[in-house]
Amino acid sequence: MPNIDEKYTLTEIAKELNVVPTFINRIQKETGIGGPIGTKGKAASFEKKYVRIFRMVKALRLIGLNFEDIKQLWVLEEAILKIQDKLRKGEISRLPVSVDEPGSQSIRLILHKDSVYYSKTMDDLKIRDPYKKSYPELLEMLINRKQEIGRRRGIITEELNKIDAELDDVLSAENHAE
Numbered sequence: 327m328p329n330i331d332e333k334y335t336l337t338e339i340a341k342e343l344n345v346v347p348t349f350i351n352r353i354q355k356e357t358g359i360g361g362p363i364g365t366k367g368k369a370a371s372f373e374k375k376y377v378r379i380f381r382m383v384k385a386l387r388l389i390g391l392n393f394e395d396i397k398q399l400w401v402l403e404e405a406i407l408k409i410q411d412k413l414r415k416g417e418i419s420r421l422p423v424s425v426d427e428p429g430s431q432s433i434r435l436i437l438h439k440d441s442v443y444y445s446k447t448m449d450d451l452k453i454r455d456p457y458k459k460s461y462p463e464l465l466e467m468l469i470n471r472k473q474e475i476g477r478r479r480g481i482i483t484e485e486l487n488k489i490d491a492e493l494d495d496v497l498s499a500e501n502h503a504e
Contacts, residue, residue: 333372341374386436436472
């Protein structure tokens with residue numbers, strides 16, 4: 327439960343996500359998400375948005391992404407958001423900045439709650455980022471990551487269905503033995 331300033335302590339956010347606080351610290355250490363690890367004697371605090379972000383990191387870990395993959399995804403999304411912000415502010419003349427504009431498409435980010443917009447007319451944007459790629463190339467990387475996550479999720483779903491069926495069999499066998 328967040329405090330009056332809508333901030334969570336490390337313990338509160340861990341409890342909200344049903345993880346141990348050291349898992350949150352590991353996310354911070356390995357990915358940089360959520361800022362640096364708090365110092366001893368000073369309580370760490372997190373904005374409400376980090377509940378969703380850390381929950382998504384937990385889900386990505388469950389489907390098999392390692393912390394380096396998650397860190398790269400975070401940096402990719404941050405680069406996309408920086409460019410999108412420049413588009414919105416008019417620092418870059420090429421638009422669209424909304425889905426209502428002709429030829430534009432919307433892509434929902436994975437870790438961030440945002441959606442970003444683009445169109446095929448943006449192909450010549452040569453904005454550079456940590457990946458040294460243009461905006462369309464960054465968006466293509468995001469689409470590829472989302473496809474990989476979907477594939478991994480499918481594999482885990484199949485495994486969970488098998489486990490669920492086996493547990494149902496075991497539990498129903500116990501009920502019949504009584």
